[in-house]
Amino acid sequence: MLTWNNVINYARNGNPTPDRRIEKTADEWRSLLTEEQYRVTRQQGTERAFSSTLCELFEPGRYACVCCDNLLFDATDKFDSGTGWPSFTQPATPQAIAYHEDRSHGMSRVETKCNVCDAHLGHVFPDGPAPSGLRYCINAEALKKVTETTRDTAANEQGAAINDTEKTTGKRTTENTTTHDETATFGGGCFWCTEALFRRIRGVKQVTSGYSGGESENPGYADVCSGQTGHAEVIQVLYDPAVISYEDLLRIHLTTHDPTTLNRQGADSGTQYRSIILTQTPEQQQSAEKIVKEIQASFTDPIVTEIAPLTAFYEAEAVHQKYYDSNPDNRYCQVVIDPKLNRFRSLYADRVQQENDAE
Numbered sequence: 001m002l003t004w005n006n007v008i009n010y011a012r013n014g015n016p017t018p019d020r021r022i023e024k025t026a027d028e029w030r031s032l033l034t035e036e037q038y039r040v041t042r043q044q045g046t047e048r049a050f051s052s053t054l055c056e057l058f059e060p061g062r063y064a065c066v067c068c069d070n071l072l073f074d075a076t077d078k079f080d081s082g083t084g085w086p087s088f089t090q091p092a093t094p095q096a097i098a099y100h101e102d103r104s105h106g107m108s109r110v111e112t113k114c115n116v117c118d119a120h121l122g123h124v125f126p127d128g129p130a131p132s133g134l135r136y137c138i139n140a141e142a143l144k145k146v147t148e149t150t151r152d153t154a155a156n157e158q159g160a161a162i163n164d165t166e167k168t169t170g171k172r173t174t175e176n177t178t179t180h181d182e183t184a185t186f187g188g189g190c191f192w193c194t195e196a197l198f199r200r201i202r203g204v205k206q207v208t209s210g211y212s213g214g215e216s217e218n219p220g221y222a223d224v225c226s227g228q229t230g231h232a233e234v235i236q237v238l239y240d241p242a243v244i245s246y247e248d249l250l251r252i253h254l255t256t257h258d259p260t261t262l263n264r265q266g267a268d269s270g271t272q273y274r275s276i277i278l279t280q281t282p283e284q285q286q287s288a289e290k291i292v293k294e295i296q297a298s299f300t301d302p303i304v305t306e307i308a309p310l311t312a313f314y315e316a317e318a319v320h321q322k323y324y325d326s327n328p329d330n331r332y333c334q335v336v337i338d339p340k341l342n343r344f345r346s347l348y349a350d351r352v353q354q355e356n357d358a359e
């Protein structure tokens with residue numbers, strides 16, 4: 001879930017990498033949009049408050065960018081703000097929307113744009129309802145309602161929703177290919193390290209640091225560091241299986257930390273640093289057992305990596321997300337993480353993400 005801190009961080013330090021990009025000339029956009037849609041989305045316009053029936057619409061479904069069909073919001077995150085503009089507490093995905101500081105009209109605000117085509121959507125404010133505390137104040141002219149599709153994973157829904165949009169509008173085809181991203185969950189010591197490494201693998205779209213494998217609910221960093229929660233520091237990896245397979249992710253995981261030391265990685269010691277693979281399907285379980293056997297051949301000591309079904313994943317505090325990339329001068333990053341990344345780059349040169357690291 002995004003919070004105001006995430007929004008400010010994106011606006012100041014750069015936005016998440018979008019799933020795809022669409023760029024068109026002004027004339028091309030004009031030919032696709034109504035005059036009012038064009039004024040709002042391409043010329044940073046604002047529609048009159050209460051000018052759309054979308055404000056009162058709360059039926060299930062999703063909202064896509066009127067310009068490019070990028071899935072922006074889910075109706076479950078819509079609320080009645082009383083402002084006269086459709087309002088939401090969260091975007092459909094963390095990478096759906098881009099944030100920019102906007103100092104126009106004598107105000108300091110954060111503008112929201114479609115992260116795929118740069119359409120102006122509206123603004124986001126830190127006065128929304130809990131738990132996110134965010135209020136996305138969006139022009140109805142920038143949105144199109146998308147029919148409800150069957151429940152699936154969040155990433156899969158995006159692809160399905162785009163297809164539905166094409167069916168309902170019948171206007172044009174989009175340039176995107178529908179992919180079905182999958183999720184893998186690994187622990188291999190300190191998550192600052194594993195997150196930094198996995199963000200650099202081609203085909204990996206997003207890496208989230210968190211806690212899993214233990215009993216307590218909603219643990220915090222201090223709880224987990226105490227070693228009393230049973231949780232391990234883990235990462236949740238969103239990846240495109242058309243680019244990299246789960247088994248190749250397992251191979252990288254098992255060869256870039258030491259899977260033979262029980263509850264220890266280098267100087268980091270405790271059950272929170274144990275080597276673990278958390279599986280979400282019987283197929284992942286079978287793959288994990290198979291690849292551990294395969295990798296065992298290259299170790300003299302037995303691999304002690306725990307393989308367990310994933311029951312819950314708790315996202316770590318914001319300060320632990322992208323820790324390495326936010327703290328390159330930190331001594332731990334230089335002494336411990338840099339050598340690991342160098343080793344990864346030499347072992348897996350063909351797997352290194354070249355352009356943009358994952359979110």
Ligand SMILES: [Zn+2]
Binds near residue numbers: 066114115116118
């Ligand atoms: Zn768009």
